[in-house]
Amino acid sequence: MQTGRTRRASRRLVAVALLLALLAGTACAPLTVPEEQALGNQFEQSMRGELAFVYDRTIVDYVRKMGAELVAAAGPQPFEYRFYVVVDDEINAFAGPAGHIYVHTATILKARNASELAGVMAHEVGHVAKRHIAANYNRSRNTQIGANLVTLAASILGGGMVGNAASLGTSLAAAGFLNSFGREAEHESDVFAVRAMARAGWSPDGLVSFFELLLHEQGGGGPSFLSSHPATQDRIAQTRAEIEKLDPSRSLRVNDGGKFEIIQRRIELVTGRHRLRRR
Ligand SMILES: [Zn+2]
Numbered sequence: 001m002q003t004g005r006t007r008r009a010s011r012r013l014v015a016v017a018l019l020l021a022l023l024a025g026t027a028c029a030p031l032t033v034p035e036e037q038a039l040g041n042q043f044e045q046s047m048r049g050e051l052a053f054v055y056d057r058t059i060v061d062y063v064r065k066m067g068a069e070l071v072a073a074a075g076p077q078p079f080e081y082r083f084y085v086v087v088d089d090e091i092n093a094f095a096g097p098a099g100h101i102y103v104h105t106a107t108i109l110k111a112r113n114a115s116e117l118a119g120v121m122a123h124e125v126g127h128v129a130k131r132h133i134a135a136n137y138n139r140s141r142n143t144q145i146g147a148n149l150v151t152l153a154a155s156i157l158g159g160g161m162v163g164n165a166a167s168l169g170t171s172l173a174a175a176g177f178l179n180s181f182g183r184e185a186e187h188e189s190d191v192f193a194v195r196a197m198a199r200a201g202w203s204p205d206g207l208v209s210f211f212e213l214l215l216h217e218q219g220g221g222g223p224s225f226l227s228s229h230p231a232t233q234d235r236i237a238q239t240r241a242e243i244e245k246l247d248p249s250r251s252l253r254v255n256d257g258g259k260f261e262i263i264q265r266r267i268e269l270v271t272g273r274h275r276l277r278r279r
Contacts, residue, residue, distance in 0.1 A: 031097075031134040033078045039137065040079070040098025047084075047096065047175070054085040054105065056270045062263045063103060063121075066114075070122045071099075073199035074192065077129055083121070087271050091217065094179045095124045097133050105267050110213065114260035115197070115206025115253065122196045123207065126189030127181065135185075136178045187238055194242045203252035204243050211236050 031039070054060060067083035079099035088104040095101050101124045103117075111117045127133055181189070194204040215233075 031137050033098075036134050036137070037079065037098045040096055040100050043096040043098075043174070044082070044100045047100070047102065051084075051102070052087040054087055054267065054270060056266065059085055059263055059266055059270065062259065063108075063117075066118055067101065067121050067125070069200045070118060070125055070196050070202075074122075074125060074129060074196040079128060081125065081128070085267075091214065093120050093124050094175055095127050095133055096175065097128075097137065097178065099125075099128045101125065101128070105271055108267055109264055110217075111210065111260075112213070113206065113254050114256045115202045115204075116210040116213070117206075117260065118197055118200070118202040119193060119204065119207030119210050122193035122200075122202075123189050125196065126192030127179070127185065130185070130188050130192060132181055132185045132189065133178050136180065183235075186235060190235065190239045191242050194239060194246070198246050198250065198252060201253055203254045204239075204246070206254060208236055208239050208243070211239070 063085050064083045067081060071077055071081045077099070081099035081101060084100070084102045085108070086102050086104050089106050090104055091106045091110050093101070093103045093107050101121065103121065103124075107120055108117055111120070190207065193207050197204040197207065215236075
């Protein structure tokens with residue numbers, strides 16, 4: 001009979017072997033949905049050790065519900081999306097493989113209404129749904145980051161390196177790499193977001209106004225959301241053009257009856273951080 005410890009250890013060894021085979025054996029083939037799911041689970045585990053999460057039920061439920069509604073409005077999806085709130089003063093949001101989406105508290109605090117947050121989240125969902133993360137992963141296979149992803153996955157499963165400086169740098173670097181998109185991918189995600197928002201009943205103007213807010217913030221070095229999702233004037237114009245294609249008779253909301261503002265206050269309370277000054 002195996003003890004809990006040896007069972008865990010052998011499960012880990014099997015998982016390491018499977019993952020390494022998965023990562024190495026398909027060097028040229030595109031990342032499949034099951035492969036992305038496996039990678040997503042590893043990614044999520046590594047993030048759990050590195051980021052400070054908000055666990056407050058009310059806050060988490062609000063973000064998850066908003067995310068789930070956007071995903072549902074976008075139609076059938078290959079992944080089960082999961083949304084997390086991360087305590088961080090940088091305006092940012094990013095997607096891991098297979099629909100693990102992380103939203104920084106600064107993004108929620110800085111948004112001027114619920115539709116702006118919905119815009120950011122819909123955009124991130126777009127990167128996953130359009131398989132941009134998978135494409136970046138494939139692009140990474142022949143690079144140092146690709147090798148790091150393999151090491152990262154093995155180290156997480158092996159249980160030895162998690163939490164030390166090496167794995168910290170590695171997985172955050174991997175997150176950054178997986179979230180650096182070209183203009184075409186950004187546009188595709190914006191179009192996806194506009195349509196998903198409208199179907200979910202949100203005004204897609206929220207996406208544009210959040211870009212404008214980011215552009216305004218850019219003066220002081222720029223929030224990190226901009227480095228991975230550059231908000232250019234071109235992009236704003238293209239997004240507006242997409243919004244104009246929507247049925248103008250539909251009434252789309254910007255606010256949700258004060259619920260969003262309650263969440264903002266709750267984040268301030270829970271994290272002990274003051275709301276970033278509005279401009
Ligand atoms: Zn983006």
